[in-house]
Amino acid sequence: MKKTSSKISGIAKILVIAAVLIIVPILSPNNYIQQIINLIGIYIILGTGINILTGYTGQLSLGQAAFFGIGAYTTALLNTRLGQQFFVCLIASILVTSFFGVVLAIPALKVKGPYLALLTQGFGEIVRIVMINWTPVTNGTAGILSIESPVIFGFAFDTLPKYYFLVVFFAILGLLYERSLINSRTGRAFIAIREDTDAAELTGINVTTYKIRAFVLSAVYCAVAGTLYAMMIQYVSPDTFISNTSSVILWTAIVGGFGTILGPIIGGIIMQVLPEILRFCGDWRLVVYGVILLIVILQCPGGLYPYLERFLRFLKSKVPANKSKSAAS
């Protein structure tokens, strides 16, 4: 009995979420806002990737924009030079970015804390400088123009509202995979490494390979986000994949709540929407933005998701109480 009722409430939840997700593009008044919404989805994917690496495995990365950029450039090049379509671009991006995930992981195994932060930041800078200076391939600061929008099984995702569904699909897929991974043997190994690396090794976990896996996984999330970004904006340039982008990716996970599965959703929304809302501040916009973020991490060091969870639990505790009251009367 209880099982069926929880199953029904589970289905109800999924239906509500699906309804909200379908209504969003109908309600969005123009392409400008739709693009921000699509970017939220892309940043949720990026935030989920860094959440696995930093939030769960404890390996700080300030170079996620490099993976994001490698993914976007791989797609851009394959599409514009070789005319490859979405899936080929996506898989190639994943493979290339995974390779660089291993490349970064190998030196990263030897350092931790601030040194790891510097190392990953340096990696980000190297990739950005290569993007600018390897002109024959990357077209330098001018970037790569006229990337085609994807056509999947005959359906063209050629407008932003249509593209929204593609982004949502991959964001949900990424979150679902993260959830089942974190609650599995691999997830426990990641968390054990974060909590105490030596104790993890002495509990039988091959710390070396699991750290590499975490780097590669976060790189794969960046590759998916990079492909989606390149085919949505239809243009890539080195300006997008700067260290500021790495910070935004990191903040997406921090503001939402490191080591929480749904945290990057909240982080993604806040990090994309807040600077837009603050446009009325004019020149002071970024100052106010920074101050608000500082207040958030000082007041909620565990991110916002735990607060949301507590609020939802509070609501839940109210609901059955009302029911029993009405039954008694």
Place this chain on the structure above:
Amino acid sequence: MALLEINNISKVFGGLTAVGDLDLKVEETQISAIIGPNGAGKTTIFNMITGAYHVTKGTVVFDGTVINDEKAPNAMKPHKIVELGIARTFQNIRLFKKMSVLDNVMTGFHSVSKNGMFNIIYNPAKAKKEEEANREKALEILRFLGLEELKDANAGDIPYGTQRILEIGRALATSPKLLLLDEPAAGMNKAEKQDLIKIIHRVREKYNLAVLLVEHDMELVMDISEEITVVNFGRRIACGTAAEVQANEEVIEAYLGRSDD
């Protein structure tokens, strides 16, 4: 052949000999102890058994496998040694503090289970089955140690003495043949120490394993150990039963000092 054979090992840090020419044997299902004054090299010995340190000289052989050899460039990787069947606890408790008590034990099953990053997608039913089986086994260990009620608590939130027992539980999950306990009674009160003695005996009986402990609490060591190795300045000065060790001149000297007058 003994389960663990330490043959003439030395560990030199810079110019300092932490452990010198030490021999030690642990038989199957034997409870034995290493004792010695502070800085005698006891924890260094543990670190050479678990692969954290490479020996400067000598060999460590476990269950017929050489795990640490002066001729090899490195010691065997610690997680490989865990797979062979050596588990340890730590002097300063090192649990995964933000994981639940149950998850701490389940992490111990890492080396004996197979689920990976991909089969949770393409074969979720099988992956779930393994996960469920491990959860059952973990609960059995918690029940055995009397920690079942705490299974959902954060490991960092439970009482200190209980955390030490949980560390033993996590170690047991790796299905060891040899359990190394590094000062298991540190910070425990008298009642907890009595419980610990009982638990060590029950663990040995149920899991059929050998126990090697480093401990400062003499009462506990003398009570529980079938063989005691005394080290001082990294060298073995005596080895035998509690009674033999207590009667040894050199041991008395190491602990109480020499009377010159």
